[in-house]
Amino acid sequence: MNKQPEITAQTRKNLIDAFWSLYCEKRIEKITVKEITQKAGYNRGTFYEYFTDVYDVLEQIEQFLIPTLNELPPITMPDNNMGMPVDVFLKLYEQNSKYYSVLLSDNGDPAFASKLKNSTKPMLKQAFSRNYDLDPVEFDFILEYVLSGMIGIMSYWFRQDKILPAENLIALMYDVMENGVMKRLSR
Amino acid sequence: MNKQPEITAQTRKNLIDAFWSLYCEKRIEKITVKEITQKAGYNRGTFYEYFTDVYDVLEQIEQFLIPTLNELPPITMPDNNMGMPVDVFLKLYEQNSKYYSVLLSDNGDPAFASKLKNSTKPMLKQAFSRNYDLDPVEFDFILEYVLSGMIGIMSYWFRQDKILPAENLIALMYDVMENGVMKRLSR
DNA sequence: AATTGTCCGACAACGTGTTGTATATTTACA
DNA sequence: TGTAAATATACAACACGTTGTCGGACAATT
Structure with missing residues (x-):
């Protein structure tokens, strides 16, 4: 069975957006996975399906830019x-x-x-x-x-x-x- | 009673040096208080007598520079x-x-x-x-x-x-x- | 109906910052 | 000068929060 790109892409985007709004406010060190997922409306565990780390989110954003x-x-x-x-x-x-x-x-x-x-x-x-x-x-x-x-x-x-x-x-x-x-x- | 400047200055320096050798190797996010004090040979609690935070060490170094x-x-x-x-x-x-x-x-x-x-x-x-x-x-x-x-x-x-x-x-x-x-x- | 993708809850391990305590050193007074 | 009180320094233990992982629930695809 293939993945469901529409869903995962959306969740990924939601998580990235939540991270970015936090990153604009404070240093990355102080950003927790809990905060990101709460803001995006997901369980904390879901985060690890998309990123290994909080810093991984930043790296993925940079690699896209x-x-x-x-x-x-x-x-x-x-x-x-x-x-x-x-x-x-x-x-x-x-x-x-x-x-x-x-x-x-x-x-x-x-x-x-x-x-x-x-x-x-x-x-x-x-x-x-x-x-x-x-x-x-x-x-x-x-x-x-x-x-x-x-x-x-x-x-x-x-x-x-x-x-x-x-x-x-x-x-x-x-x-x-x-x-x-x-x-x-x-x- | 006055402080004992020689002692505190030395511990402070030891802690800063330990931090710096770690900071040269890896990102500050991954540096723990435990690592610093272990490297410097102190108890973890002692760290908090000198710095509030791992980031505080960096700030103090910068403020000195x-x-x-x-x-x-x-x-x-x-x-x-x-x-x-x-x-x-x-x-x-x-x-x-x-x-x-x-x-x-x-x-x-x-x-x-x-x-x-x-x-x-x-x-x-x-x-x-x-x-x-x-x-x-x-x-x-x-x-x-x-x-x-x-x-x-x-x-x-x-x-x-x-x-x-x-x-x-x-x-x-x-x-x-x-x-x-x-x-x-x-x- | 069966399989797989997506998300969630729970768990153990770790790191944090604080509070009370032991030891060493300085100060005060006899 | 010698001794006891006071304080500086470092430590051990505690409660709490965060991390990363694993197995399961539910939904969607075939």
């Missing part, structure tokens, strides 16, 4: 003469902001930022592969710097409730990537 | 005509690398990176205060970008076991801050 990056690479390739596709990254961030803004916050998961960076790197490496002059080691360091900066500034943007219009943020990011931060900081 | 930033500001001010004091930041990172490299890793605490950034910002704000042209809101965004990038690249440096000489890393960071990343990425 990462591939969305790799699905868009053909479009996200920087134009031949242009710089970083900051607008695409921001759009991606906004699309999944429900999860991104929390996972990348102070109460989030540092491993998620890493997963995000590591998923993006191959794409950017290929896009910039025509530059043979650059030491591949240095290249990785620069990538780590840019991606950390981008994730940092985008998270900050959300934390500040988007006080800056998206266009301004994109322009700002373009500018600091093209010309560095010093010119902008010290006249 | 943050002020070291504020103790060096007179020196860390960027020279009048120079850029970011990247060398000072790197030195600071290296001095506390035992803790920094772990706290800023995938298994670390995202809140620590925030604390680090927020402790550094006022210092940099003052250093760049002569620039009246810049919108203070934009300024904060740029700071968030640079600091995220710096922390990201320095953590990466440690993660890669410092394959790049420190001088090269400093030069690289200076360059991307002065001139941006694009010139270096795409010739």
Whole structure:
């Protein structure tokens, strides 16, 4: 007999949603299986049919979020003469902001930022592969710097409730990537 | 009657050290009070004389690390005509690398990176205060970008076991801050 | 009617935080 | 200076909550 996908998918979703509403409020350490199942309206035992752990829920959510990056690479390739596709990254961030803004916050998961960076790197490496002059080691360091900066500034943007219009943020990011931060900081 | 500082300081240190050796190996969620006290050679109850929680140990460690930033500001001010004091930041990172490299890793605490950034910002704000042209809101965004990038690249440096000489890393960071990343990425 | 998927209740084991107690060390006073 | 009271430090035991698992009930599929 096959599974009943409609049912299990729904229960799974209910459990994930219950977990997420709790995760938005408090640290994962303080979330119990009891709380999740109570919120979702199931028995505690049912939880273990879907997840091994409370942390497993988070991992499954993250594993669902990462591939969305790799699905868009053909479009996200920087134009031949242009710089970083900051607008695409921001759009991606906004699309999944429900999860991104929390996972990348102070109460989030540092491993998620890493997963995000590591998923993006191959794409950017290929896009910039025509530059043979650059030491591949240095290249990785620069990538780590840019991606950390981008994730940092985008998270900050959300934390500040988007006080800056998206266009301004994109322009700002373009500018600091093209010309560095010093010119902008010290006249 | 006064406390016996030598004794309590030693037990506290023993407990913190035991916690840290565990924290280097696994996620904080999986660390129990029992493990810590066993490793340190104390009764489980003794732990609660010093800390309220396993997480309290981490917080106390972080609270000890943050002020070291504020103790060096007179020196860390960027020279009048120079850029970011990247060398000072790197030195600071290296001095506390035992803790920094772990706290800023995938298994670390995202809140620590925030604390680090927020402790550094006022210092940099003052250093760049002569620039009246810049919108203070934009300024904060740029700071968030640079600091995220710096922390990201320095953590990466440690993660890669410092394959790049420190001088090269400093030069690289200076360059991307002065001139941006694009010139270096795409010739 | 039989089989399998989904969910539930109960159980043992473990970890938590607290409270009362023993031992060692400091202080006060003779 | 020597002794007894006071307190600091560490410990053992307790009640409670959470965890992960296992067998069974009920429903849906074939």
